[in-house]
Amino acid sequence: MSSLRARGVTKRFGGVVALSDVTLDVHPGEIHGLIGPNGSGKTTLLNLFSGYYRPDGGKIALDDEDLSLAPVQRRPRVGVARTFQKPRLLPTLTVLDNAMIGGWPDTRAGFVATALGLPRPDREDRQLRLRAHELLFGVGLGGVISRRANLLEHAEQRFLEIARGLMLRPRFILLDEPAGGLTGAEIDHLGAIIKTMRDCGVGVLLVEHHTDFVFRLSDRVTTLDLGKVIKHGPPQDVRNDPEVIRVYLGA
Amino acid sequence: MKNRRLLALGAVMLVLVTLPFWVRNNYQLHLGALIGAYWVLIAGLNLVAGYTGPISVGHVGLLSIGAYAFAILAGTHGIHAAPAIALAGAIGGLCGLVLGLPSLRLPGFYFAMSTLACSLIVGELALAKQGLTGGGVGIAVPGFPAPFHTPRGTYWLILIIGSAVTWLTWNVARRMWGRALIAVRDSVVTAQAVGVPVLRLKLTVFVFSGITAGVAGALFGSLQSYITPDTFVFEMGLFFFVCIIIGGRGGIVGPLIGTAVLTALPELAAPLAKLGNLLYGVLLLVVVLLLPEGIGRLFEVIVERLRGRRVESRPVAPDLARLAAAIKLGRAP
Numbered sequence: 001m002s003s004l005r006a007r008g009v010t011k012r013f014g015g016v017v018a019l020s021d022v023t024l025d026v027h028p029g030e031i032h033g034l035i036g037p038n039g040s041g042k043t044t045l046l047n048l049f050s051g052y053y054r055p056d057g058g059k060i061a062l063d064d065e066d067l068s069l070a071p072v073q074r075r076p077r078v079g080v081a082r083t084f085q086k087p088r089l090l091p092t093l094t095v096l097d098n099a100m101i102g103g104w105p106d107t108r109a110g111f112v113a114t115a116l117g118l119p120r121p122d123r124e125d126r127q128l129r130l131r132a133h134e135l136l137f138g139v140g141l142g143g144v145i146s147r148r149a150n151l152l153e154h155a156e157q158r159f160l161e162i163a164r165g166l167m168l169r170p171r172f173i174l175l176d177e178p179a180g181g182l183t184g185a186e187i188d189h190l191g192a193i194i195k196t197m198r199d200c201g202v203g204v205l206l207v208e209h210h211t212d213f214v215f216r217l218s219d220r221v222t223t224l225d226l227g228k229v230i231k232h233g234p235p236q237d238v239r240n241d242p243e244v245i246r247v248y249l250g251a
Numbered sequence: 252m253k254n255r256r257l258l259a260l261g262a263v264m265l266v267l268v269t270l271p272f273w274v275r276n277n278y279q280l281h282l283g284a285l286i287g288a289y290w291v292l293i294a295g296l297n298l299v300a301g302y303t304g305p306i307s308v309g310h311v312g313l314l315s316i317g318a319y320a321f322a323i324l325a326g327t328h329g330i331h332a333a334p335a336i337a338l339a340g341a342i343g344g345l346c347g348l349v350l351g352l353p354s355l356r357l358p359g360f361y362f363a364m365s366t367l368a369c370s371l372i373v374g375e376l377a378l379a380k381q382g383l384t385g386g387g388v389g390i391a392v393p394g395f396p397a398p399f400h401t402p403r404g405t406y407w408l409i410l411i412i413g414s415a416v417t418w419l420t421w422n423v424a425r426r427m428w429g430r431a432l433i434a435v436r437d438s439v440v441t442a443q444a445v446g447v448p449v450l451r452l453k454l455t456v457f458v459f460s461g462i463t464a465g466v467a468g469a470l471f472g473s474l475q476s477y478i479t480p481d482t483f484v485f486e487m488g489l490f491f492f493v494c495i496i497i498g499g500r501g502g503i504v505g506p507l508i509g510t511a512v513l514t515a516l517p518e519l520a521a522p523l524a525k526l527g528n529l530l531y532g533v534l535l536l537v538v539v540l541l542l543p544e545g546i547g548r549l550f551e552v553i554v555e556r557l558r559g560r561r562v563e564s565r566p567v568a569p570d571l572a573r574l575a576a577a578i579k580l581g582r583a584p
Contacts, residue, residue: 050444071443072443072444073443073446073447073448074446075444075446076444076445076446077446081444082444084440084444088438088440088441088444089438089441090430090433090434090437090438090441091437092433092437092501092544093430093433097430100427100430101427101430101431101434101441101442101445101447102445103427104427104430104431104445104446104447105445105446107427107428107431109426109427109428111423111428111455111456111459114422114423114426114427114428115419115420115422115423115459116419116422117418117422121422121426121427121428122426124427125426125427128427131577131580131581134573134576134577134580135574135577135578137570137573137577138569138570138571138573138574138575138576138577138578139567139569139574140567140568140569140570141567142570143565155567156567159567159569164445166577166578166581167445167581168445168446169581169582185566186566186567189567189568189569192569192571193569193571193574196569196571196574196575196578197578199575200575200578200579200582201582202578
């Protein structure tokens with residue numbers, strides 16, 4: 001199985017170098033933690049992986065495909081999903097509909113077939129509904145499945161983002177600060193969900209400020225500072241690295 | 252639940268089908284037919300402005316293109332009404348494509364301006380192309396052949412077409428396409444993240460709305476029996492959009508009610524005719540201020556209250572075995 005790779009990636013905003021020559025692989029079936037102080041380039045890297053930015057140097061690749069210049073919409077097709085730091089749900093739709101929207105890449109029925117009520121869109125709809133239903137019960141949203149998304153609590157919104165991402169049947173999922181604003185118990189649930197995804201073979205890129213959470217969960221951790229990788233390796237090595245402690249973890 | 256809905260739909264259809272037998276005069280029947288013709292356009296526009304988001308205030312231009320196309324094809328050239336209506340729709344759709352292809356890339360306000368400009372250009376063209384459209388004098392629009400030649404027949408024809416268009420949009424709205432359209436409206440970022448080709452969706456529904464506007468133009472023109480460029484004032488384009496806003500974006504029943512109310516209100520309140528525009532204004536203000544999600548949402552809220560569904564909070568508790576099974580379900584070829 002091949003990995004999602006950033007090779008020597010550089011990103012500039014005007015004169016500011018947000019990322020400089022960063023190399024990072026996410027393997028299938030691993031949790032890769034990405035930590036660093038504010039402004040170190042974590043979210044920029046995630047936006048490069050998910051196609052919202054284009055690199056000024058280096059490349060983003062999966063399998064043999066160079067994704068550097070591919071549009072955002074290409075990501076779900078090759079199996080890369082993401083969640084957002086601030087949940088981006090469709091407020092007037094139900095939880096089930098919000099999850100189902102992740103089934104778009106599997107929707108083959110065109111506008112005309114749908115409008116004419118042909119059997120195919122109906123069949124696709126039923127299959128996606130079934131899968132969304134199972135995923136929602138899986139992440140713990142079974143009780144609120146027909147609630148409008150604008151009535152959800154914060155944790156529910158975060159978990160719904162993950163369910164929607166999983167609807168894309170991703171090989172890799174990029175989580176942008178998924179633990180932000182969650183309580184201790186909810187963070188434990190989140191950890192269990194992330195581990196389950198990994199155990200099913202999904203590669204997880206975990207961008208997060210809760211360093212304890214990252215070190216506890218991750219198979220490998222990369223630390224960024226000022227747009228550069230300062231340490232990369234197993235959690236215990238990174239945790240004890242003097243440079244990481246100096247710039248980020250503190251004494 | 253489903254049976255009750257079918258029952259309600261059956262009751263509404265029964266009322267609509269038998270309407271010609273219990274209206275008091277032909278004018279009220281004409282009003283019913285007019286609402287139907289407007290609705291054919293608004294139902295299509297609803298997929299654009301209500302579901303997908305782009306604000307078009309220029310559909311009156313597409314309406315007039317449909318009306319003139321029908322008048323010229325069925326009147327001047329004597330083509331049978333059925334293919335003439337279909338051609339009016341096709342021309343409307345083609346114009347929708349020509350208008351939408353460059354302008355749908357524009358952000359909201361600028362798109363609205365481009366649709367406005369389009370409707371103004373169509374008006375000027377209708378005025379200038381005297382040989383084709385009769386210019387400022389206007390052009391007669393033929394009626395429909397038997398059995399649709401009587402006022403009742405025309406009403407039923409419009410009812411059939413209106414129901415068909417409603418059914419088409421309902422099919423779209425409740426399937427993946429409907430969800431994707433709403434995603435484009437509420438969060439383009441989300442739509443892109445799940446792979447929705449935003450421009451293609453906008454263009455598709457815009458062309459569809461052009462087709463329905465063209466068909467509506469044929470029906471509307473025939474109801475008017477005579478059209479001039481002044482028939483298609485700019486306010487009409489605004490009116491179509493307002494019907495959707497008052498009815499509520501993201502539903503079908505709401506805009507349908509909005510269309511019926513806004514068309515009938517000034518006409519039925521004849522003594523208040525001069526206050527018609529004031530009524531519009533007040534209604535629009537009330538809806539925007541008090542019911543920003545429209546009349547349709549008001550009904551939903553009432554139904555939810557009556558059912559007494561309580562929103563209770565319970566902790567999120569994942570079912571990991573089920574989650575793993577669901578992920579693997581997606582993996583299976």
